[in-house]
Amino acid sequence: MSDQFQTRLNTLIQNLEEQQVDMAIVNSPKNVFYYTGFNSEPFERFMALVIDVRKGTNYLFVPALDQEDAEKSSNVKSIVPISDELNPYKILKDTIGKDVKSIGLETKNVSIYQQEQLNHYFSSFSYQNIGEFISGQRIRKTPEECNKVQYAVHVIEKVLSEGIKSVKAGMTELELTAEFEFLMRKFGAEGPSFSTTVLSGEKSSLPHGSPDGKKMNNGDFLLIDMGVIVDGYCSDITRTFIIGEETAEQRRIYDVVLKATKEGVLAAKAGVLAGSVDTAARNVIKANGYGQYFNNRVGHGLGMEVHEEPSIHEKNEMMLEPGFLFTIEPGIYIPGFGGVRIEENVYIEEDGNAKVLTTFPTELIRIG
Structure with a gap:
């Protein structure tokens, strides 16, 4: 080393x-x-x-x-x-x-x-x-560096799988945050790679909201965005769940974000502009009438820091190259209603194709 x-x-x-x-x-x-x-x-x-x-x-x-x-x-x-x-x-x-x-x-x-x-x-x-x-x-990560991020992804997915088992209506956002951060240490992380985000109900419309004493209720979206540092490298994953049963409107919004995430991942390969990844995901959200509810970039570089180059926004004309490692995380955030974000971590391999490092299921999961 x-x-x-x-x-x-x-x-x-x-x-x-x-x-x-x-x-x-x-x-x-x-x-x-x-x-x-x-x-x-x-x-x-x-x-x-x-x-x-x-x-x-x-x-x-x-x-x-x-x-x-x-x-x-x-x-x-x-x-x-x-x-x-x-x-x-x-x-x-x-x-x-x-x-x-x-x-x-x-x-x-x-x-x-x-x-x-x-x-x-x-x-x-x-x-x-x-x-x-x-x-x-x-910005150009070696395969060894990618493996380190991949391991940090593995740890956070283990934390997420185990932690959501404890979710039930009436639990507070902070109680669930504490459970996740305990599991991070238990599964070998040095700690969270950023402040763990657990947002439920209407609060899930706040892209950078903070967990507090709010209780989770049946019918709430539950947006969880978190990552860990292991051996100096970070992971960053977001999944949105439903507590109990979703409404038709919640299902529709979720499906639009899921399609946007998938289109963003499909667009990611060497030789295309970074902005085209943002555009591919954003166009899905716009076409379904939710464009005004997605007003931030679609992703960011990931490595020793949780936010680094490249910035994946629609005006970025940097060409994607082998070694780039970044997030793709479109969302729809409707004030007073709630929000959905689904985040994948991808690495552009030597052959120019994108390898998706995140493996946690992306379909809507009902919990609690």
Whole structure:
């Protein structure tokens, strides 16, 4: 595995040399993980992979409390621990030296405070955005990375299968959320990959709603959107159930979303525009008169983070390529009535075809 981290890092360094960057600072935690194998969330503390291109030296700056962990798991062996009372940017300058004319930065991940510190310690430099190059590297998942996502999918589907057995009318959304999150740990996940979404009845019309003390009732849609992190990789699955028996209108909406999801999956293959996957799913919803109730993109990239490149929206003219891994999750959300979302995870294989990683049934299941 360490070879894989080194290969990724070498590719980045080659690009930095071509761009004539003197030093690069990679400071988003998942990108640090991508290049070094050290996976940590530093919160407000400074953590960065620092590449001194001039001298051919790489450093991993970490909070002092992470030093032992970093020494065990990082592929970059020059670890610079920073204790809480020290200024990390001063240590950065003392380590790298001066005369840095060009700094590579992930501009989406640099705050004004960080920029002020760099300006103070490295007085006259220009910067280049290296974030897009890194995204371009990460967007192409190897089969090994796909296997890791596939395993995270396997775990969340096990959690879903087991967890819905406990659903009954009168249970609250938070009680079911707690059951799911207990099962995630029990089945070997590091934790949820995002806040678990359990929405019932009218609340299922809120694409990003939060579970609360609302009780589930017979006749409610039950929308469950959740994922786990296992070995640093994420899954993300949504299924919508009915508690008790559905009405004709609920059945109609469900069937339209199911057809939209299937059409989105069929459209996904190498050589087509990312936007065409969104369009294929959206057209089904529009043709059935529900277009106004689906107003977000159809999917997003999935990997070390639960939302990454590519963004699968109808205006995205990026060409899908082997190695892309993303969600397809159309929905219909009707205020005051409820909503349905069905989400699959797909991977574009070497032959250009899409492999569906999610296997949990998509037909409407009655529970409770």
